[in-house]
Amino acid sequence: MRILILHNRYQIGGGEDVTMQTEKALLEANGHTIALLEVNNDNITSSLEKFKAAVSAIYSLSSKQLVLAEIARFQPDVVHIHNFFPLLSPSVHYACQEVGIPVVQTLHNYRLFCLNSYFFREGKVCEDCLGKSFPWPGIYHGCYRDSKTAASVVATMQFVHRFLQTWENNVDQYITITEFARNKFIQANLPPSKLTVKPNFIYPDPGEGHGKGKYALFVGRLSPEKGIKTLIKAWEKLDTQIPLKIVGDGPLADQVKQAANKLSQVEYLGRRSTQEVHSLMGEAMFLVFPSEWYETFGLVAIEAFAKGTPVLAANIGAIAEVVDPGRTGFYFRPGDADDLIAKVESILANPGKLTHMRREARAEFEAKYTAQRNYQMLMDIYNRVVNCKR
Incomplete structure (x- = not known):
């Protein structure tokens, strides 16, 4: 054709x-x-x-x-x-x-x-x-x-x-x-x-990762509708010290840099190649998807699934179809930093559950997104x- x-x-x-x-x-x-x-x-x-x-x-x-x-x-x-x-x-x-x-x-x-x-x-x-x-x-x-x-x-x-x-x-x-x-x-x-x-x-399939990096990851455009302000607010208040790596660029990049300079547990990586992003995803404990608008899909979520990485997502728009709560990830209320904190703490308190979710995330990719x-x-x-x- x-x-x-x-x-x-x-x-x-x-x-x-x-x-x-x-x-x-x-x-x-x-x-x-x-x-x-x-x-x-x-x-x-x-x-x-x-x-x-x-x-x-x-x-x-x-x-x-x-x-x-x-x-x-x-x-x-x-x-x-x-x-x-x-x-x-x-x-x-x-x-x-x-x-x-x-x-x-x-x-x-x-x-x-x-x-x-x-x-x-x-x-x-x-x-x-x-x-x-x-x-x-x-x-x-x-x-x-x-x-x-x-x-x-x-x-x-x-x-x-x-x-x-x-x-x-x-x-x-x-x-x-x-x-x-x-x-x-x-x-x-x-x-x-x-x-x-x-x-x-x-395409092509990036292959499953190991999830041994002991950090959370955000990948996306640094703009208001992507929920980056909520994400940073949560890490400012989070008691449990889990590093957050932020990949991307956009109009809020300067605010993200300031947060990274202020907060020792936040690292701003800027733009990265697809290969680097997939490598970071494969080693992350989980991906955070804090978007606050009606995403039509959420490509980074299925990239995470391909690497076997669960997704912690705001419960809004199309991403609610992509993440199966309790199996391939969790939801939190969009724009609610406190609810995001509660879900992060819940994930960290149950490492066995996270291991099971990694298998399920990869299985979800193989079933739907090849x-x-x-x-x-x-x-x-x-x-x-x-x-x-x-």
Whole structure:
């Protein structure tokens, strides 16, 4: 099968980028011919380029022509869109419709119905725009780039394409990563018949670790919605001295560095390679996943499972589907540092339970998140849309 992947990269090394690259590698390893058409937000630097990007986010004629040219050159059986915002724009959906190529789109976030794509504002979950024909609250609060002007552009994109029914008519099948995310998109009025759940996966298998490092680990973007403030607050108050290693980068990196300088049990490691992250995961006692927004999945959780490492997760959003409390990890109340402390102390008081959970975490990975299982699910989706189009 010939598959054209469209991707507007906005965060190198982010979950969406990693998922796309991993999926591409898996398809190529199974003999499929892949073309990747990718644009990069890093190229938006000058004020003029920012203005052009804002206008093109609603509908870009140049992106449509670019995709039509690539389709004519490559002759794909299916087009898989991972992200179109802002440079590619929804015009790429119309390019595919114009030439009769089936479209699969992975919904990595909530951009179609939330201006900042997170359903998160001012430190808490926000659904003020969910179900509204025009997202006025998001403009009022400047939910995109803290700017009412920028938010107005995204709101216009959402409104125009809801009115045109682009999302209903120009995508043959959506991929959601969890049932939780699927239900949110149904609430937002996407057709249930076009929403298929296919989780993320790890490829290649990094192999099981040993869990002998006697430390806790956080891996992720250092931003408010990821719960990093709650995590640091918990370690400031935690009586039991268990080291916490923090891997990642983001807008709160300076606060994390300050905490690491202040607290002897906190170590900030910055960005690390995938191999280094997997090694750290394999030796960690447990991974902490303190996210406070509706994660669509939680890739680092299944990376931890692959290494046999249990996950201590905030009980919110899609991660509640991924972690089986008492078997592959534990939950704590999102944003509640005291509850996080209580769960950490409970884990440390029962090392035998932790050993059992390591086996179960690895078993969960082998049952649900291997590359082969994911490949079969992905090909089922591709074959379905291709056959329907024919």
